[in-house]
């Protein structure tokens with residue numbers, strides 16, 4: 163049974179319709195020589211190739227093999243590894259093979275999802291996943307479909323922010339990492355780009371550190387993905403990160419994340435804020451400058467305006483500290499109302515006098531001092 167299933171996997175891997183395949187996990191009593199392998203077709207200058215990325219738990223290794231005998235031999239080597247799971251997607255079928263404790267094959271086949279229609283109205287309607295939702299990673303880290311979609315959208319924004327050539331090693335911190343869905347997904351995505359990646363997840367909760375460390379061990383990436391229990395404002399990291407991530411860190415924890423990113427001189431920062439109480443509380447009970455009284459008269463309007471003002475001031479402060487900043491929606495608001503993303507790239511450009519004056523006049527007109535400003539002082 164297992165041999166038949168592996169023969170079917172082999173045929174799909176070598177067929178022209180292959181989109182992507184991932185092997186991971188291990189069979190009972192066996193340990194593959196690599197923790198994970200990913201196979202996908204690529205087109206290089208020399209023509210079509212099969213790209214095989216294997217990960218030995220410390221770093222990914224990429225090779226591109228020519229179709230024909232070279233690809234067949236490389237695929238046979240991979241199929242001989244005692245992986246516990248294979249997930250293969252082609253343009254017509256998705257096949258999942260799981261090897262049971264008894265060494266038998268459990269195969270699930272489904273028709274491939276139809277390719278989304280191209281956008282016709284200028285909006286990005288692309289539905290494809292950056293990280294395959296069938297990736298065995300998700301079996302270990304858990305999370306529901308909505309969380310997967312959110313994480314994938316965040317990764318998409320990350321992909322759009324990073325340059326094509328990444329530093330290696332690439333040092334990453336995920337601040338307020340919680341259950342570490344993003345931490346692991348970012349690691350998997352970045353390691354798949356062929357660079358060595360070191361990620362630290364930071365959360366104030368010790369129980370999260372213990373849980374997440376155990377997950378890293380199960381995924382075979384505990385040397386590269388580590389966790390620290392501590393506060394964002396005080397945590398000390400084993401390195402100065404190139405990339406700072408913060409997804410829905412509560413209230414001013416987002417400000418702390420941005421302040422640390424500036425302090426670490428991180429090259430890239432992506433922060434999706436959560437609730438905003440700091441500026442909202444400062445606006446409450448004080449008159450708005452004329453003629454903007456209507457903006458804060460009603461509680462709901464004041465709250466929404468406070469959200470906008472908070473993130474505008476965050477963007478302005480990052481700009482004053484040498485970052486080029488974009489504020490975008492990283493996912494449709496139907497998925498999460500907290501869908502705004504501040505993404506910043508360090509340029510070290512000093513602020514202009516006009517930028518400085520604009521910031522000062524905005525904060526003094528509204529009588530607010532953002533938490534981030536105090537942290538950056």
Ligand SMILES: C[S@@+](CC[C@H](N)C(=O)[O-])C[C@H]1O[C@@H](n2cnc3c(N)ncnc32)[C@H](O)[C@@H]1O
Pocket residue numbers: 337338339340341342343344364365366367392393394395408409410411412415418436
């Ligand atoms: C809403 S959860 C988001 C978790 C994760 N980033 C995600 O999107 O799935 C916010 C997390 O930030 C952590 N947190 C809040 N304030 C923090 C601080 N000052 N330092 C460290 N962690 C903090 C909380 O413990 C919680 O796990």
